[in-house]
Amino acid sequence: MRLADAIWASIATVALMGAASPGPHVSLDPKEIGKAPVSSWTTFNGDYSGERYSTLTQIRPDNVDQLTEQWVYRITGVGAQRGAPAPVIKCTPLLVEGVLYITIPDHVWALDARTGMELWHYVWRDHGGHLVGQRGVAIWKSTVFFETPDNWLIALRTNTGKELWRKNYADARMQYFSTSAPLVVKNHVIVGVGGDAMDMPGFLDSFDPRTGALQWKWWSTPRRGDPALKTWPNEAASDHGGGMTWMPGTYDPDLNLLYWPTGNTNPVFAGQGRPGANLWTESIVALDADTGKLRWYFQLSPHDTHDFDNTTAPVLFDAAVHGQPRRLLAQAARNGFFVTLDRITGIYLVMKPYVPLDYYSGLSPQGEPIPIPDKDPSVGGSINIVNATNWEAPAYNPKTGLFYVNSAEGKAIYYLTDDSARPSGYGGTIEGIGHTRRVLQAIDPLTGNAAWAHVYPNLNNAPVTVGPSILTTASNLVITGDDQRNLILYAADTGRILWHHELGANESGGVITYMLDGRQYIVFGAGDSLCSWSLAR
């Protein structure tokens, strides 16, 4: 920021916060964080469950044709960022006391939810890291938490965007970078990290929300003395084994357990230097929220060599199984399997492919897929599935009992480019082959079978690294989009299309809904714009 800009910015801020405008007074009671979202949206997933389910019913199948755009906030003045030609909103907005908080890499905005007017804008000058996306902020009392591409946790005032403190938790030179939204649980700010170019170990940090002091750290791969080291050839391989924590997890307050998905193993495609299952990469782990101690794990892809990066949401839901109420967890994994676990024990109930795949020979007694070695990347090339989904949010509707996911069905050739005994980095490359199609699926998590599926017609391949997120409501709606700029509302029980609208860009972040002044709003990012919709007055 040039000096003149800085002076102007501070004047503008003072004017905004001065007598002319009282400014917002946002403070989020920690007891309200993670509760079912009604008039606020307090965490990345709205609540702690990851269901992205709203009990609101003002917008219903019989009035969706009255949906009207209320305002659009367009990001201007940012321009191209390193490696990103134009800003794309990939965050889920948070809403507290009428103020929306949105992000892109290096930027946070607070907006008036009634008008879309900008209240403040915070800019970070990074020194490294990937600017590939930013999932949003966390809020606790009157503090906003934000992760920068170069791995700083920034604490800002909710009302002014003024920085309170900052804390660096990983080295960008080691190719760690951050895109996640922190998750606040009790007096912990849980921070995950990404970066798989350089064979570094993943971790999850818990910080004190007041001071940024580190409370605990959980490593995604075992350290010296841990029995799980037997799933690695040696300590050095484990110390460089990956397992990034780059998507927010979920939390069960009654069990005080965090459920975190862990990313791909390193080296990424070249697995010959790391024989073994390579725990706890490619897993769902249950951690004690106060200590970070591992309670159980379930590994989706033992010895992954396909960048199956198991970072999709572990969605918590309760359901009766054989007449018994159960606390369950379901995930549509990027390796193409749908898994349902008991979230107290980690024992699986369902493990079933939800896209066509042929890379496994069966399930282990624990329910893990047993990969066929011929399907590993090879010098001559090996055909396997593309990632079956990605970071775009799924949803679960307790009324229909269905889990909604935008899946990708397609194939790629996986090449090994480093066939040495000591590969490093990715060690391979991937080339898409044939047509990849997007399919919206409504999966019964107690069977793994799709109750309905909708194939999106498209001449182009469905992008496998971005996609439309999902929200579902008690009024039998599934709200999502296609890859051709349409926002689409479906009947949650049947998959019938109820309404659509062509936007300026694809729905690109999380979709949220809330009541404000007696009206239900639907808010989402689409490219460089945040869009707010409601029923016509």
Next chain:
Amino acid sequence: MLRSGAIGKAKRPVVRRAFGTMLAASCLVAAGIAIGQEPQTGSQPAAQQRRYQNMTPQQRAEATREFLGLGPEPDKAAATRGAPLFRRDCAFCHGPEARGATAPSLITSDLVLDDDLGEHLVPFLKKGRPEKGMPAFAAVPDDQLHDIAEYLHLQVEDVANRGTYRLLNIVVGDAARGKSWAASHCMSCHTAETFAHVAKRFRSPGQLQRGWIWPSRSGDQSLAVTAAVETPDSATIAGRVTQVSDFRITLVDGLGETHVIERRAGVEVRIHDPLAAHQAMIMTLTNEQMHDVTAWLETLR
């Protein structure tokens, strides 16, 4: 120095009211004009991927370096000078490509990653780490230590910058088996003419492998997806599909005229994809079949 700050500019948002028919109509016109180009943000990743595939190896490496924030490009000439020095002085403990042997891998070393131009590594190498058994290289001239540092940076680049990765020799199959597989699987649609000198049409075996499994539609009208669309008034419009969604299909007919058709009730769309048989093949093709056919086609020059 990290600099940041809150900017309190109050910006006026675009406020829109009811989404009227006028706006809907203008959207359709806009969509009509956009045809033939990429749908704007709609398929940005696909466009980016195509751009990436068309880059030269050098451009690809630079783009990936920028995306990953990998820092300055290693000095390749210095690294080439440093390679024999590294082999002489370092490889015995750290391995020939610095990936570790009796001593740790240097690819992920804090010291190497924090160094840009030898400013940390050169003084460090001069002193060594005697307490851990690493000798001091005080007698090696600074410029040679610089060259060793650049060699290490190049090893890091070769690992971390996947834009520099190259396929190895992918021709690993059995050509005779590939010929026989093709004879029984391809000849219901193709003739020997299809395969004549096919390897000459591709720049590399990797492109040949991709190209025979999933031929590029660009530049070959016979591979275009076509459709016949019946509208409620019984008119049928047929042509090349340039876009299709749940709500709209866009066709270019034989006269070159573009038709944008809303997929309302009563509109029936029948799509024909000349590559449907290849798509089906991809879903069941084994690696051995792929390797064998590629090996056979590589012989057809």
